Amino acid sequence: MSDIIKSVDRALDILLYISHIGRPVGASHLSRVMGMHKSTVFRTLITLENKQFLVQDQNTGKYSLGVSVFSMSRKIKLYDIFGPYIKALGRSFKETINVSVLEEPYDGIYRSTIVAKEENNDHALSVNPEIGSSMNCYCSGVGKCLLAFSKNMMPELFNNYNYEKHTDNTIVTSEDLVSELDRIRKRGYALDNEEQELGLTCVAVPIFDSDGWAMAAISFSGPTARICKQDINVLVENLKQVSTEISKTL
């Protein structure tokens, strides 16, 4: 902890703070909130602005996230980000793990995209979706989890699903989906109880952003027999631990 470069650490705090509060802020405000001297804040702001991590509004003098952040965001490889965490999980438990994010709804349909996965090759039976593949949210663990915990959700759109009854457990009405999402929010995790495919069970938890909304979801999935032999609560606790580890500094 003592090897950390103080000035850099403070600069990163400022970036995260500006990102978190979501509106332009000035030096004095930051000085108060961060407990740093105004002139130190200012020098840091100058440095961040110079490399375009911040832009200053000429009228108000306040700072927002800059084009460098936008540029970086376009080059992010989500697998690199989530890979290390799920690899660790994969070593402990021998199940398939995947991380998904919610897509912008298109044609009024909410879908999720898989951005990272850790396959389980120890068993013949396992699920292996492709990275980048997208699917409807109503019938998967990560999908429902994202619907339950994401910002700006529009439940009206649930009516746009062309619900397909894959199994007896598949949710096929908006009303059932809404109440299932309530249940998920209450208990803090989602369960795909053979809703997509017979014999396939999945448990998913959200990965929270600094404002408490889901930015992704992470799950164990595998044959019902194997998943249920493990204590679901243990799986959930482990997923939650990784989830909070991921969002710890945001």
Add this chain to the structure above:
Amino acid sequence: MSDIIKSVDRALDILLYISHIGRPVGASHLSRVMGMHKSTVFRTLITLENKQFLVQDQNTGKYSLGVSVFSMSRKIKLYDIFGPYIKALGRSFKETINVSVLEEPYDGIYRSTIVAKEENNDHALSVNPEIGSSMNCYCSGVGKCLLAFSKNMMPELFNNYNYEKHTDNTIVTSEDLVSELDRIRKRGYALDNEEQELGLTCVAVPIFDSDGWAMAAISFSGPTARICKQDINVLVENLKQVSTEISKTL
């Protein structure tokens, strides 16, 4: 320039470099490329990793962009980023300016979204599209500009447009679109020569990423009479100046 905090500046350089080269890199490599001492690089990496701006792959020891960058990217307000630049342009020229980005193709259709605009209220006649509105690329200046300079373009998808002939000048075949894009690449800017609406002219240039691909496009648009009275080359030069200003540090 002397007010810049050296350690912070170097940390930002490292972030931009890792983002730019697009694959995980290690301390020694960075030390060589950035001309910094290995242990200084290392301490910087530790600091960036601690706040999750970087993640380290446990197997290789190399670093990638971390979850904090992902988190920030979700909170970016593109208007805050591009607003300051186009405001300055708006003060000089009295025309409508807008900035657009290319959407992920959906249903095989390339569309652009307006992320920032500066309206021109000095004249009764002007164009005022909404921020957030999306439109087909084949019949607008920024749209064609994005098609011409973006990475990973799939020209096959041009066949999916349901071309509508808005005016005599509208492009209505993939072949014509492809050759128009060639022309645009050669001369470095795009022109909407009353292709979308009679009497409406638009000149657009790309905003380049660190790898030379367009991450956005910026344009002047207005009544043909007014736009053409100004020297197109002057407009283009001014747009290009802002464009390079925006991408200068990436």
Add this chain to the structure above:
DNA sequence: GATATTGTTCGATAATATAGAATCTTATTA
């Protein structure tokens, strides 16, 4: 199995980030 490369640790010194006050600029209130 030997060698080179790379990730990581540590301590001394000189560079430089910080704090504090002071100035200039914009917004608020009387």
Add this chain to the structure above:
DNA sequence: TAATAAGATTCTATATTATCGAACAATATC
């Protein structure tokens, strides 16, 4: 419109601390 408050910006001295250099440990390479 004047007076006042709040905020942005500049400057400098000092003590903190980032940097360098070298050495170690752990991998990868040949």
